[in-house]
Amino acid sequence: MKSLENKKYYPEIESSVSFPNIEEEILIKWNKEKTFMESLSNRKDSKEFVFYDGPPFANGLPHYGHLLTGFVKDIIPRFQTMMGNKVDRRFGWDCHGLPAEMESEKELGISGRKQIQEFGVENFNNHCKESVMKYTKEWEITVGRQARWVDFVNDYKTMDLNYMESVMWAFKQLWDKGLIYEKDRVMPYSWKAETPLSNFETRLDDSYRERIDPAVTVKFEITETNLDFNNNHKSYLLAWTTTPWTLPSNLACAVGKNIDYSLITKNNENFIIASNVLENFTEELKDMKIIKKIKGEKILGTKYEPIFSYFKANKNSFRVLSADFVNTEEGTGIVHMAPGFGEDDQIVCEENNIQLVCPVDDQGRFTKEVTDYYGINVFDTNEKIILYLQEKNTLFKKEKYTHNYPHSWRTDEPLIYKSVNSWYVNVSSFKERMVELNQGINWVPNHIKEGTFGKWLEGAKDWSISRNRFWGSPIPVWKSDDPKYPRVDVYGSLEDLEKDFQVKPTNLHRPFIDKLTRPNPDDPTGKSTMKRVSEVFDCWFESGSMPFAQVHYPFENKSWFESHFPADFIVEYIGQTRGWFYTMMVLSTAIFDKPPFKNCICHGIVLDKNGVKLSKKLRNYPEPELIWKKFGSDSLRWFFAASPILKGQNLQIDMEGKGISDTQRLIITPLWNAFYFFCLYANAEGIKAKENYTSENPLDLYALLKTKELINSIENNLSNYDIAGACQSVPNFIDAINNWYIRRSRPRFWKHADNKDSSNAYDTLFTVLLNITKVLSPLMPLISEEIYTKLTGGKSVHLLNWPTTDFFPKDDDFLNKMDIIREICSAGLSIRKSNNIRVRQPLEEIILVGENLEWILEFKDYILEEINIKNIIIQKDSDSLYKEKLTIDLRKLGPKLGKNIKDCLEGANNYEWKINEDGTAKIRKYILLEDEYSIEKESMPGTQSEEINKGEIVASLKLELNQELIKEGIARDVLRTIQNKRKDLNFDISDEINVIIWGDTQVQSSIKQFKDYISINSLAKSIKIQELKETEEINISEEKKIRLFIKKN
């Protein structure tokens, strides 16, 4: 069938290939040919599509979450590039912050502020600078292997001088707008790291762990109250706490106004406690008597004696206050308040003019006011304090309490809540504006806008942006060191600094920046000095500054920034609604009064098989390396892209990568097979195909229209940032091409290279493959590149424009027709199945009943061949095959008939209806208008007929056999048996053979009659009918057996 002198226009493709190997070769090729750069320079003068790349922490290795984000960060820009836009992709690195410092401390074997200072801030920061970039190589390798195109050369780093200057500028902008203030506030505080942490810092690293703490219920002796206990005993408030160490700092107690409390008495002591917690104290309150029940508001104003006397003189203190946050879930319904160590406590006490006390130093030790515990870490004083309470007879109850408590992610020590001085952005003053601006952002999934993100903005609190640390952008505030001559200077540029300090800094890091001091201009004595405050920025302030800081705005690139802000598109995981999305929103609203981005995809979290977050400790995920080697990165990309994870849901991934192998098996391999088929036969026939949209062959038309449909679908979905939606249209398409178009067209691809229809087939398949490699290129960039380049010899599919559908056929109705043809074939096969008639047995005819079905005859051959039948009969109606069934339009009739709809429905289903001459229908006593019902065909019960296209067509097979048909069936059985034997003997497709067969007389006569048919299809040079005693009998069907011998010619 093939001749050796045929010219081969396509590479010889293996049917089974190693996709990982192909991928690696493509990556090498891209590298060599600098394809990414070319894709950018091609679009030099095009409209820009602005993408912001969120900077990862540089000192960790990339994991699945990064891979996932990375795929999306690649898919959308590739698509937009093909759509004619220029899409810059600058990589960014988040260099500053606590993780970087902690890593350095570990590497240097030092810990804590004191040791860093001894080591030298300059040395320490130098080390941070090196250490923080140590995994950049690994990042480049991984990002490269996932076929993500990123510009690593022009990357930005948050530790660059230019970047830091822009951050400084941003702070000055906020300062000038009056949005910055400095204040003591209670914050999560790490006494190991000696710095407060922002609330999202404690969350993002999953810092909550189980911890067992003592929980004590203590007695506060009442000194003055309006309550009447009807006796003269001493009275006490019962309060509960899991942090006994905060008791020395107690300044008040709080109750809920509307909570019910009981006044009770036992053993000559009175107590106040919430009524519905009494059952938790049955033992301690055995034999108690309830004096009366009251609402919390009656207790307000009651005064008590502090347990510790350190702050006895504090004004307005030691009273019962009202607080909304009090509940009776745990404890006593009376909350002990230490405003130095609880945020809620602080707010309530401030409202009541109580000045807070905070007798704990930076390292978590009591200061000297607390004489008894001076210098001891607060956690170590818990037991000592409990002992003291016992001695003083103020301990009412002691328990162990297990709860989730935040820990420092690095050092594992429990955090404390502690009042510290910090710089704040007054976010609450413009949160309404953020909510408004948020309306202009398109979120994927949509519910993020009003849900997670919208709600977060509505409740936004002021943001603590300073950290008492070393490695970070400095807070650019200089203060007078003498409170008698106060002065504050804030700087927004290097130039401003130079003006006042006569030096232009070349490094804004500590300790260099701290060396800039000058005499206080407001101090006539000339003795005080302007010194920088010691804090550095929260690194989230820096990443939030990325839109402008990455280009050193406003000092450079002014017009660039103005045309590249806001971004068209960003993507990160859903948790960034508290992180990067949020901090960008804050800064962008405050400084520019604009949203920072227009479209944002929030993807979900990658989990293991059991729904547990992936973690290095658990090793509960396959190494990316393994996935690359086994399946390649396109499989992983598709697995992610087609999954619900892009709609904010979680995605489970198992150790063996099952979902990933399914992707390869169900998507990539079938696509490859279509390509392989094309190359195999085009080479065999010596054909060079060309792009051609004009074939009128129905199969070609169908393939082209399916392709057009696919292009439109992927384009619409990707334009709307619905990547999973784009993927979803592909399996159906591949099925149509492989299992219908190619299968039905197969004979057109061989043995008649000169034939017009054949070249149409080649051209069409070529055109289909060419177009799908284009539209799939964002979704599987490596495999589509391989197919494209092998198919066309072109440079790269990624340098092309998105295909236009202008050239494709317009007859979209044709698609429906062909789909009905496919349905008819399914019905035919189904009828065969239920009647137990094998497909090789030809049948006489298929009967199709319905209105206006003549068009089906155009497609006659496909049906005949697919279900092995001789003829098609089309009829208008047939009483024996179907009944007419009336279907009511419930949407219309439901409201009209109300309760009677049931009766009407029953009538319709029992065929108690008739159509009137005016087109109305009568069912039982109801009259239905013409548009309130429809008539469909319903096949008669039995095995011979099936409904198609929702009852518009009924198909039936004529099942009777005659001698001719039986003989032909036997001939096909024989052929199949010969073919199987060839396969068993490993003969080549083109080997010619000689055949000897023996069977009964019916078999013999079949073979004689269909000798040509058998020999042509099995490449048999000769077929002899001859007795074969030695060879085994083979069943060729349920009834027939033959003996068969074949050998190569």
Next chain:
RNA sequence: GGGCCCGUAGCUCAGUCGGUUAGAGCGCUACUCUGAUAAAGUAGAGGUCGGAUGUUCGAGUCAUCCCGGGCCCA
């Protein structure tokens, strides 16, 4: 305790404006077909749509409550 998301077949998920008998893909079983294809076709098994109550002629879909999971905030 509050907010957001989710709960539909063994698995992964669709399910429009509430509408008659709840779908797809994968997996499983049987049969069929097959010289590009580790492919394909036909069928079968597999569902109290997390639970309850309510609204309605009618609820997977709407409302309320509860249960379970995830994320976030207290």
